[in-house]
Amino acid sequence: MVRLVRRGSVAACLMLSGMIATAGAETPPESPVERGRALVNGIVACGNCHTPQGPNGPVAGRELAGGTPFVEEPFTAYASNITPDPETGIGRWTDEQLIAAIREGRRPDGSLIGPPMPFGFYRGLSDGDLRAIVAYLRSVPPVRHSVPKSEYRMALPAAYGPPVGSVAEIPRTDPVTYGAYMAGPLGHCMECHTPMLPDGRLDMTRMGAGGRNFTGPWGNAVSRNITQDKEHGLGGWTDAEIRKAITEGVRPDGHRLSPPMGYHYYKSMSDGELGALVAYLRTLPPTR
Ligand code: HEC
Ligand code: HEC
Structure with missing residues (x-):
C-alpha cells in the first residue's frame, strides 16, 4: 500500500497519512x-x-x-x-x-x-x-x-517449544494490537514486568504486575507494576508521564529509574510507536 502511494497519488497519500495518524503508527521505513x-x-x-x-x-x-x-x-x-x-x-x-x-x-x-x-x-x-x-x-x-x-549449572530444556514455522506480520494500523506486539515479542517488556511462578514460568494471569528482581552493577532493582492499578500501577499516570518513564527513566515525582531497563534505546522510538505502546498498557487490567 505504501509503495503504491510513493508512486504518486496525492489523494491516496493524504488518505493514507490520515489513516496512519489515527492509527498512531507511521510509514514503515524503506528497506x-x-x-x-x-x-x-x-x-x-x-x-x-x-x-x-x-x-x-x-x-x-x-x-x-x-x-x-x-x-x-x-x-x-x-x-x-x-x-x-x-x-x-x-x-x-x-x-x-x-x-x-x-x-x-x-x-x-x-x-x-x-x-x-x-x-x-x-x-x-x-x-x-x-x-x-x-x-x-x-x-x-x-x-x-x-x-x-x-x-x-542446571539442565537446559530440550527445546523452547515446537518449531515456529511462520509468523504473519502484525498490522500497524491498530495501536492496541501493535502495542501488544511491542510489549511482547518485540520489546519483551512483559518478560521483566510479569511475576514468575515457582516453576520459573511467567504468571500470565498477573501480566505486568512487576515484582521481579534484577541485580547488577546498579545494585538491586525490582520491576514495577505497569498495569492500570491506581495505587501500585500506572492507572493514575498521564500518557506523557508513562512516556517519560519509558524513554527517560524518570517517574512523575522526579525519581530516576535504574537499569536494566533500556531507557536510552526506547528514547529512539517514534511518536506512533510510543502511542501504540501506551495504548496497549492502558488495556492491562489493574492488578495488585
Ligand atoms: C536479556 C538479555 C538478552 C537479550 C535482550 C538478547 N540476548 Fe541474545 N543472548 C544473550 C545471552 C546471555 C546469550 C548467550 C547465551 C549462551 O551462552 O548460551 C545470547 C546469545 C545469542 C545468540 C547466540 C550466539 C552464539 O554465538 O551462540 C544470538 C544469535 C543472539 N543472542 C542474538 C540476539 C538478538 C538478535 C537479540 C535481539 C533480537 C538478542 N540476542 C537479545 C542475552 C540476550
Ligand atoms: C530488563 C528488564 C526490563 C525490561 C525489558 C523492561 N523493563 Fe520496565 N522496568 C524494569 C525495572 C527493574 C524497573 C524499575 C526500576 C527502578 O525502580 O529503578 C522498570 C520500570 C518501569 C516503569 C516505571 C514504573 C514506575 O512505577 O516507576 C515503566 C512505566 C516501565 N518499566 C515500562 C516498561 C515498558 C513499557 C517496557 C517495554 C518497552 C519495559 N518497561 C521493559 C525492568 C524492565
Whole structure:
C-alpha cells in the first residue's frame, strides 16, 4: 500500500497519512535494514544485553560485540558477540541459522542458547521483522571479540517449544494490537514486568504486575507494576508521564529509574510507536 502511494497519488497519500495518524503508527521505513535498525536500536534493544556497557552507557565502537556477564543463580551467562566477525561473531551463520537462533534458541550445531535471552517472546517475532533484524545485524561493523563461555549449572530444556514455522506480520494500523506486539515479542517488556511462578514460568494471569528482581552493577532493582492499578500501577499516570518513564527513566515525582531497563534505546522510538505502546498498557487490567 505504501509503495503504491510513493508512486504518486496525492489523494491516496493524504488518505493514507490520515489513516496512519489515527492509527498512531507511521510509514514503515524503506528497506529491511532500515526497519531492522529502527527495531534493534529502539524497542527490541538487543544491545541492552549484547553491547558492552561502560559507566556512560553502551561502549562506542563495540555495538553488539558481547561479553556482558549475567550472574544469576543457577548460571553465569555471557552475552555473545553477534557482530558479523567470522571468527568470534556470527559472520559465518546463514540467515536461516540466525533466524533459528533468535526465534527458537538453537545454534547451527544444534546446541541450545541459554537464558536470559527472552525466547518465549521472540517466538512471536514476525517473519518480516526477524529478517529485518538479521539484515541489520549483517550491517553493523564486525568486532573481533572472544567472549567467555556461559556456564549453566542446571539442565537446559530440550527445546523452547515446537518449531515456529511462520509468523504473519502484525498490522500497524491498530495501536492496541501493535502495542501488544511491542510489549511482547518485540520489546519483551512483559518478560521483566510479569511475576514468575515457582516453576520459573511467567504468571500470565498477573501480566505486568512487576515484582521481579534484577541485580547488577546498579545494585538491586525490582520491576514495577505497569498495569492500570491506581495505587501500585500506572492507572493514575498521564500518557506523557508513562512516556517519560519509558524513554527517560524518570517517574512523575522526579525519581530516576535504574537499569536494566533500556531507557536510552526506547528514547529512539517514534511518536506512533510510543502511542501504540501506551495504548496497549492502558488495556492491562489493574492488578495488585
Ligand atoms: C536479556 C538479555 C538478552 C537479550 C535482550 C538478547 N540476548 Fe541474545 N543472548 C544473550 C545471552 C546471555 C546469550 C548467550 C547465551 C549462551 O551462552 O548460551 C545470547 C546469545 C545469542 C545468540 C547466540 C550466539 C552464539 O554465538 O551462540 C544470538 C544469535 C543472539 N543472542 C542474538 C540476539 C538478538 C538478535 C537479540 C535481539 C533480537 C538478542 N540476542 C537479545 C542475552 C540476550
Ligand atoms: C530488563 C528488564 C526490563 C525490561 C525489558 C523492561 N523493563 Fe520496565 N522496568 C524494569 C525495572 C527493574 C524497573 C524499575 C526500576 C527502578 O525502580 O529503578 C522498570 C520500570 C518501569 C516503569 C516505571 C514504573 C514506575 O512505577 O516507576 C515503566 C512505566 C516501565 N518499566 C515500562 C516498561 C515498558 C513499557 C517496557 C517495554 C518497552 C519495559 N518497561 C521493559 C525492568 C524492565
